[in-house]
Amino acid sequence: MLRTQQLEYTYPGNKTITFPDIQCEKGSQWLLLGQSGTGKTTLLHLLGGIRKPQKGKVYVADQELNTLSSTALDQFRGKNIGIVFQQSYFVQALTVGENLQLAQTLAGHSADSDRIKDLLSRLNIGNKIHDRTNRLSQGEQQRVAIARALVNSPGLILADEPTSALDDENCKEVIDLLETQAKEEGATLVIVTHDSRLKAFFDHKIILQ
Amino acid sequence: MNPLTLSWKNQKDRPLQMLLTLLLFGLGVGLIALLISLNTQLDEKFKNNLAGIDLVIGAKGSPLQMILSSMYHIDAPTGNISINEVKPFLNPKHPLIKLAVPLSLGDSYKTFRIIGTTHEYVDSIFRGTVASGKRWEDLYEVTIGANVANKTNLKIGDQFHSSHGFTDDGINTHDHGDGFKVVGILNKTNTVLDQLILTNTQSVWAVHDHEAEEKQAPAEAVAADDHDHDQDHASEAAGQEDHAGHDHSGHDHADHEGHDHDTHDHADHQAAGPVMKPLIEYPDKDITTLLILYRNRTSYQTLSMPRNINENTDLQAASPAIEMNRLFSMMGVGTDALRNLALIIVIVSGLSIFISLFSSLKDRKYELALMRVMGASRSYLFFLIILEGLLFAILGYLLGLLLSHGGMALLSGYLEEAYQYEFSGWRFFKEELWLLGGSLGIGFVAALIPAFQAYRTDISETLTTY
Incomplete structure (x- = not known):
């Protein structure tokens, strides 16, 4: 499902990071661990097609991301990759439900409100559908972000420090949700984190040096 | 969620900013549209009435x-x-005059002004037609314009007393006889005819002769009474010297000074048959102006006629087209400044x-970065921001039209009083389409730089800087 070959990224200051090759089967769940400065977020952006590597290749669902045009890559990402960020970003002017709808239409799907309702209630925030996102608590915001990552049933879900802003209780809950929902959707899950609380939850781990 | 809904919701999320921008835009557009409406309608009315x-x-x-x-029945006359x-x-x-x-x-x-004239004023000049009743024939008979009938509720058979001058202050009402x-x-002609009360010249004379007699009789010896009358004239003229001597002052004075209770007015009263004698039979009487239609506008004699009159007689001749052009070019400075x-x-x-867009x-x-992550392309973001600019422009334009047409509707009452014409606030002009084009152009240009900035958004860069 997700594969990298000799991935290398050079920052503007000429600092180069070489990433280990990764190969994740469909439906598998991975933890990418590393201290800050080890290029975790960069790697996640490379995997998600948000940033282009100077060297090496990224395959998602057997599609090499670098060969796609900018617009095609945007479409591919919208359809096949769901991303949960460390901070929850939303379109401020829209409600929770509208944010999810936007994710559907931007990916080229038609709006499916049943899917949205179903997803939100599975994440225990069904009653927040008409709320503005800035009215939600951190934990609730992270759930909406998960719902948004899942809404188009992507084959790959990437999560960048999804738990770093959460307390233990919320942390466990969010990870549980990510795990179970990814499983339910049959999606491959890759979590990038320095949060050692998560080590216990995952079998597959990659340590970045 | 389509881009239009999204851009609308984005703007609605910042209501104060949006309100301010819209008000400003609406004000500008409204002012231009109001000027267009006012200019076009004034121009039209003046042209119709030529x-x-x-x-x-x-x-x-x-x-x-x-x-x-x-011609337009706005200002006071220059005299008689x-x-x-x-x-x-x-x-x-006359060889030159048709x-x-x-x-x-x-x-x-x-x-509403009472005009003593002939039937040709209605028939030949304004091509007016009678909606009901007939045209004036006998002394004190009047035929009224469509708007006069509407506004005063005068009906056929009604009688009324006129007031001296053109204001309705109730002081100078002639309260003689039956009125x-x-x-x-x-019928409505959309010309100044709609605002006029028409009668024959003799009726206008009769009203004033009658009054002069009544005033004179009890106060024959008291000259002050007559001075009063003259002062009335002067005050009506509202400081216009030309007007001071207007209106039969000549013959009033003559009547008074000579203590000459002329008899032919009474004769008029009694002898007024269905056909009035032509004016030419009353050489010592006054009229205010003569409206002239030429036989041949381009002949040499015709062209030199106004100058001949102005140089060789005590009369004044003026061409309406030239004077109105002069007026418009004078007003033009003001409208240009407003525009x-x-x-x-x-x-x-x-x-x-x-x-607003930039901030x-x-x-x-x-x-925006997030939307890129969710599948939006660069051009989608560009389009979205342009759409927000256009949205401002369209809403501002609509607000402007509302302001201008509403304003015109409110103004029309005042304008009607000032110019003797009806103005409509609900007429639309093709210039307003140009205005829409211009508004959209401004919205587009204003959104261009922000849109380009959105287009260039680097997702990774944006999402890693906090």
């Missing part, structure tokens, strides 16, 4: 004032002229759209 009249002959004074008073002076022009066999229509002004009823009697109502002001407002509001983009850079 009605083919080539020349106006009246007493010496301001030519523009004479034109305004006798005696029929003796204009006798040659009244000759139906038609000469006399006008006698001076009285009004509820601010005027409505015998007919004209430029409106343009400046629109440009500033364009700037405010730019600033909102700063707050929304994460959103």
Whole structure:
């Protein structure tokens, strides 16, 4: 499902990071661990097609991301990759439900409100559908972000420090949700984190040096 | 969620900013649209009322004032002229003149002017037709314009007393005898005719002769009474010297000074048959102006006629077209200044759209990056921001139209009083389509730089800087 070959990224200051090759089967769940400065977020952006590597290749669902045009890559990402960020970003002017709808239409799907309702209630925030996102608590915001990552049933879900802003209780809950929902959707899950609380939850781990 | 809904919700999320920008834009557009409406309607009305009249002959004074008073019935007349002076022009066999229509002004009823004239004023000049009743024939019979009938509720058979002058202050009402009697109502012509009360010249004379007698009889010895009358005239003229001597002052004085209770007025009363004698039979009487239609507008003699009159007689001749062009070029300075002001407002509001979008983009850079992550292409973001600019422009334009048409509707009452015409706030002009084009252009240009900035959003860069 997700594969990298000799991935290398050079920052503007000429600092180069070489990433280990990764190969994740469909439906598998991975933890990418590393201290800050080890290029975790960069790697996640490379995997998600948000940033282009100077060297090496990224395959998602057997599609090499670098060969796609900018617009095609945007479409591919919208359809096949769901991303949960460390901070929850939303379109401020829209409600929770509208944010999810936007994710559907931007990916080229038609709006499916049943899917949205179903997803939100599975994440225990069904009653927040008409709320503005800035009215939600951190934990609730992270759930909406998960719902948004899942809404188009992507084959790959990437999560960048999804738990770093959460307390233990919320942390466990969010990870549980990510795990179970990814499983339910049959999606491959890759979590990038320095949060050692998560080590216990995952079998597959990659340590970045 | 389509881009239009999204851009609308984005703007609605910042209501104060949006309101300010829209108000500014609406004000600019509204001012321009109002000027367009006002200019077009004024121009139209003035042109309609030229009605083919080539020349106006009246007493010496301001030519523009004479034109305004006798063609558009706005200003006070410049004074009176005696029929003796204009006798040659009244000759139906005059080689240059096809038609000469006399006008006698001076009285009004509820601010609607009473005009002593001939049937040709309705038939030949304005091509008016009678809606009900008939045209005036006998002394004190009047036929009223469509708007007069509407506004005063005068009906056929109604009688009314006129007031001296053109204001409705209730002080100068002539309260002699039975007053005027409505015998007919004209169809609407969309000219000044709609605002007039028409009667024959003899009726206008009769009202004033009658009054002069009544005033004279008890106060024959007291000259002050007559002075009063004259002072009334002067005050009505509202500081216009030309007007001071207007209206039969000549013969009033003559009557008074000579203690000559003339008898032919009474004769008029009694002898007024169905057909009035032609004016040419009253050489010592006055009219206010003569409206002239030429036989041949381009002949040499015709072209030199106004100058001949102005140089060789005590009369004044003025061409309505020339005077109105002069007036418009004078007013043009004012409208140009207003138009430029409106343009400046629109440009500033364009700037405010730019600033609004630009500053909102700063707050929304994460959103935009996020939308890219969710599958939006660069051009989608560009399009989205352009759409927000256009949305401002369209809403501002609509607000502007609402302001201008609403304003015009409110203004029309005042304008009708000032200009004797009806103005409509709900007429639309093709220039307003140009205005829409211009508004969209401004919205587009204002959104261009912010849109380009959105287009260039680097997702990774944006999402890793906090």
